[in-house]
Every structure is written in C-alpha cells, then in structure tokens.
Amino acid sequence: MSLELDRRLADVGTRFRIFPQPRFLQKADGSGPLFPEPEEVTVSVEPGAMQAGPGDDRMFVIDAIGKLPYNRFFRPPFRGDARPPVQAGDDGHFDHLDPAGREFSAATMYATVRRVLDIWEDYFGRTIQWHFESDFSRLELIPLIEWDNAQSGYGFLEFGFGRKPNGTIDHDRPFCENFDVLAHELGHSIIFAEVGVPASPQDEAIDYGGMHESAGDLVAIVASLHFHSVVDMLLDSTKGNLLTINGLDRVGELSDSREIRVVFNSRRMSDVGEEPHDRSLPLTGAIFDIMVEVFQQDLVAKKLISEDLRTRSTNLPGTSQDLLEIEAEFTAAYTGNEAAFKDSLLRARDYLGRLLAVTWSRISPDFLTYHGVLRTLLAADREITGGENVPIIRSCFAWREIAPVPTSLMLRQHTLVDCGLTAGKGVTVPDPGAPADPQIPAPRANGAAFVNRL
Incomplete structure (x- = not known):
C-alpha cells in the first residue's frame, strides 16, 4: 500500500518539487505563507524514461502560445505554437527548477498529475486506463493559458489563472500550481475510466453527479495527505480531535483549500438539493468520517486514547464544557505520541484509498444511488478487512441520512x-x-x- 510507495520510488523515480497547497495561502494569524517552500516528490517514471516537457508514456506538458480554451469545436491535439519543453537537469531530475520561473509551473503541473495517478494506481493495484484511450494514448496538459478559468475534458487538462477582486486575471495565482484543483480534476478522469457514464437517457443521474464531485474531492484530499507537511499540520492543529465541533472549526481555519473544507462538513441529505457540488457534501462527509473513525479506532487499539474519549468525540456532546474537556484530553494524549498518531492516520488514509478503489471498480453508473454506493462500500470492506469496519461505515452513512429512497422496491x-x-x-x-x-x-x-x- 501507499505507506510503502515512496520507499519503492525513492531510488528509481524522478524527483520534482511542488507546493502542497497554493503558495499564496496565508496562515490564519497572517504571519506568513502556509507552505512557504515547495516539497520534493518522486514520481514513478525513471529518469531514463522521462521526456522533455515534462512527459512520459501516459501524459505530457505542452506550454501553448496564444491558445484559446478548448470547446466543442476546438479539441485536442493542440497543433499550434508552443514554448520549448522543460528539460531535466544533468542528473535526469527536475528538482532544480526555480519556483519563480515559468518552467517550474509547467513541471509542477506534470508532477502533480503524475503523482496523484501514481497514488491511486497503487490503491487500485493496477494501471488506470484513460477513458479516452480509443482516441489518445496520452493526457495533454496545458499549464498556462491566458484565461481566468481551468477545465478538464476528453484527453486534456488546461489551466489558466485566478481572478483579482476587480475581476481581472491574477497571474500570481496559476491554477496549474494548485495541487487540490489538479487532483480533483484528475479524480473526474479516474471515475470516467473506472465507473463510466450512465447509458440510459431516462437516467436523471442526480446521485451520479454528486458522486462524481465527491470522488474528485476525495481523490484530492487522500492524495494531499501524502504530504507529510499537510498531515503534520492537521494533527498539530487538532491533536487528533477531528470530529468534534472544535476540531472542525480548527481545520476550517487552517487553509483556504476547498478540499480541506468540504471533507470536514456536517451536511446531511435533508440539507442539500440536486446540484452536484451541493449534493456531494453528505457523501464526501460520510466517507471521510469513515477514515476518521478508523483512525480513532486504531488509537484506541494502541491505548493512545480511551474508548470513552472516542465515543464522546464522535457523538458531538452538546455543551461547550464537554468540548473543552474533549480537547484537553486529546491534547494530553497527543503530546509525546505524535509519531504514533501520525502512523494511525496514515494507515487510515491508506485503508480509505483502498476502500474507494475497490468500490469505484465495482459500482455501476446506471441509475446510481448513494445507497448503492453504501452497499458497495460494505462489500469492499468485507473483502479488505473481513468486515471489521462494517459497523463504522453503516453508522457514518446513517448519520448523513443516506438510505434507500422511500419509493425503493427494497422497502x-x-x-x-x-x-x-x-x-x-x-x-x-x-x-x-x-x-x-x-x-x-x-x-x-x-x-x-x-x-x-x-
């Protein structure tokens, strides 16, 4: 599993540097950047197999000049003018690039997409074949077009820039350096490849749309938890108390990252409508809650916290005094046991990654419902753990009010x-x-x- 991924790649892969979160994000107290320096990552492609661009046999970067966004009349491959491809250093790696340069942005886009694909192929235990493989063998990555938006499509990802308050393009905020956004968009490609699309025109695909957005967020957050700095920040800020109101508030203060915010949400099905992003929240929350519950279950097994503390933090006591007591107990348990807490969280992360990979490999896109996703998750857990976490999965989904629709023949x-x-x-x-x-x-x-x- 992915705890071993970096160890396997360390001596054979190609090195890059990327920011775990956008470099413009500031600490809550305004004292400086949340992540001031890029971090080194190693992708699975060996230096000898790496192409200038960067690129490999699955994807490639083309830094297009004067390109307009793709639309239904203008699609890949791009055949216009492009800047020279980014070259590796003398040692075959790309970790020498200056973060202030355009070449760094191009290399970051490749490294992020390749890294996220490596992580999820590790969870799937096999190659994820592109859903566009009948037309293109490689994913086209276009990092910096003059556009205040970004998009993914059939065979491509192309990214522009954020906006300034006055609505103009903000060239200091390139989307191609935003790990969350790139990972989320790749998540859509993974779902298209592994789940597919509904076949019937009578299928309104309401839950399918919510599942798609939820999957993008989950692909991103699980991948971001492969940065040690992100994991350390999360644990140091919450002391492992991830389910109480205090813990949720503290996480919300950590970052402007959309993915970090959406996985820590308290939305239930009665709170949302049919718009895909809104509807995704209960499903995303339920699945992320599973990871947190498994994490805390391991803390109990290691005698790092008591079963009573786990229960009280999960059930969200109703008074501020309860919350303060829970926070104090988690702080005491975490202090001096930071490495053990981190190990438990990483193991829970990898359990969730594998659980989702098995589930996404098996669900049908046709007339998909969240209840069907739940049943497939239960079956996946029985395969992975022998059903050890079935009660956790059931309770997390029940709290989110995810059940068969009232008109279901099952009822x-x-x-x-x-x-x-x-x-x-x-x-x-x-x-x-x-x-x-x-x-x-x-x-x-x-x-x-x-x-x-x-």
Whole structure:
C-alpha cells in the first residue's frame, strides 16, 4: 500500500518539487505563507524514461502560445505554437527548477498529475486506463493559458489563472500550481475510466453527479495527505480531535483549500438539493468520517486514547464544557505520541484509498444511488478487512441520512399472497422438496407476483 510507495520510488523515480497547497495561502494569524517552500516528490517514471516537457508514456506538458480554451469545436491535439519543453537537469531530475520561473509551473503541473495517478494506481493495484484511450494514448496538459478559468475534458487538462477582486486575471495565482484543483480534476478522469457514464437517457443521474464531485474531492484530499507537511499540520492543529465541533472549526481555519473544507462538513441529505457540488457534501462527509473513525479506532487499539474519549468525540456532546474537556484530553494524549498518531492516520488514509478503489471498480453508473454506493462500500470492506469496519461505515452513512429512497422496491413488504404461496383462505407454505402443488399458482413470468401491490 501507499505507506510503502515512496520507499519503492525513492531510488528509481524522478524527483520534482511542488507546493502542497497554493503558495499564496496565508496562515490564519497572517504571519506568513502556509507552505512557504515547495516539497520534493518522486514520481514513478525513471529518469531514463522521462521526456522533455515534462512527459512520459501516459501524459505530457505542452506550454501553448496564444491558445484559446478548448470547446466543442476546438479539441485536442493542440497543433499550434508552443514554448520549448522543460528539460531535466544533468542528473535526469527536475528538482532544480526555480519556483519563480515559468518552467517550474509547467513541471509542477506534470508532477502533480503524475503523482496523484501514481497514488491511486497503487490503491487500485493496477494501471488506470484513460477513458479516452480509443482516441489518445496520452493526457495533454496545458499549464498556462491566458484565461481566468481551468477545465478538464476528453484527453486534456488546461489551466489558466485566478481572478483579482476587480475581476481581472491574477497571474500570481496559476491554477496549474494548485495541487487540490489538479487532483480533483484528475479524480473526474479516474471515475470516467473506472465507473463510466450512465447509458440510459431516462437516467436523471442526480446521485451520479454528486458522486462524481465527491470522488474528485476525495481523490484530492487522500492524495494531499501524502504530504507529510499537510498531515503534520492537521494533527498539530487538532491533536487528533477531528470530529468534534472544535476540531472542525480548527481545520476550517487552517487553509483556504476547498478540499480541506468540504471533507470536514456536517451536511446531511435533508440539507442539500440536486446540484452536484451541493449534493456531494453528505457523501464526501460520510466517507471521510469513515477514515476518521478508523483512525480513532486504531488509537484506541494502541491505548493512545480511551474508548470513552472516542465515543464522546464522535457523538458531538452538546455543551461547550464537554468540548473543552474533549480537547484537553486529546491534547494530553497527543503530546509525546505524535509519531504514533501520525502512523494511525496514515494507515487510515491508506485503508480509505483502498476502500474507494475497490468500490469505484465495482459500482455501476446506471441509475446510481448513494445507497448503492453504501452497499458497495460494505462489500469492499468485507473483502479488505473481513468486515471489521462494517459497523463504522453503516453508522457514518446513517448519520448523513443516506438510505434507500422511500419509493425503493427494497422497502416494499411481500406477503405470502404476493409471493403466490397461499391457496384460498388457508395459508399453506409448501415444502421446497415436495412435488409442486397444482393448486398453488406458479409465479408470473414478468415477476409481478414478487412485487407488493398494497
């Protein structure tokens, strides 16, 4: 699993430097950048197989000149003018690039997408084939077009810049250096590749759309937790207390990162509508809650916190005194045990990554419902852990009010009459091994006898 990923790549992969979060994000107290320096990451491509650009056999960067955004009439491949491809250093790596230069932005875009793909292919245990493979063999990455937006599409990712308060382009905020945004967009590609799209025009795909946005956020947050600085910041700020109101508030103060904010949410199905981003929140929250619960379960197993503390922090006590007591107890437990807490969180992260990979490999896009996602998660946990975390998964989804829709056939009752197991006024249940009773009608060919008609 991914705890071993960096160890495996350290001696064989190619080195880059990327910012875990956008460099313009400031600390809550305004004392300086949240992440002042880029961090070194190693991607799975060996230096000898790396191409200028950068690029490899799965993706490549092209720094287009004067390009307009792709649309339904203008699609890849890009055949216009482009700046010279970024070259590796003499040692075959790209960690020498100056963060102030344009080449760093191009290399960051490649390194982020390649790194996120490496992480999720590790969880899937195999190559994730592009959903556009019938037309293109490689994903086209365009880092810096003169546009105050960004988009992903069939065979490409192209990114522009953020906006200033007056609405003009802010060249100090290139989207291609935003790890969360790139990872989220790659998450959509992973879902297209592994889940597919609904086939029926009668499928309104309401939960499918919410699942897609949720998956993008989860791909991003799980990938961001592979930065030690992000994990350390999260734990140092919360002391492992990730589920109480105090913990949620503190996380919200950490960063302007959308992904960090959306996974820590308290939205239930009764709070949201049908717009995909809004509807994604209960599903994202439920799945991230699973990771936190598994994390705290491991802390209990290691005797780092008590079962009582875990229960009180999970159930969100109603008084400020309770919250202060919980915070104090977590602080005492965390102090001196920082490495053990981190190990538990990383193991929970990798459990969640594998759980999602197995689930996304198995769900159907056709008439998808959140309840169907839940059942597939339960089956995935039985495969991974033998069902150890089934109660956690059930409780996290129940709290978010994710259940079969009221009109679901699953909720209909079936009487003996409905099942064709009666004859006249008396109820006769036949012996399965006995010869067929000619007085008991056979089930209807269209299956109608199995549906409750009340």
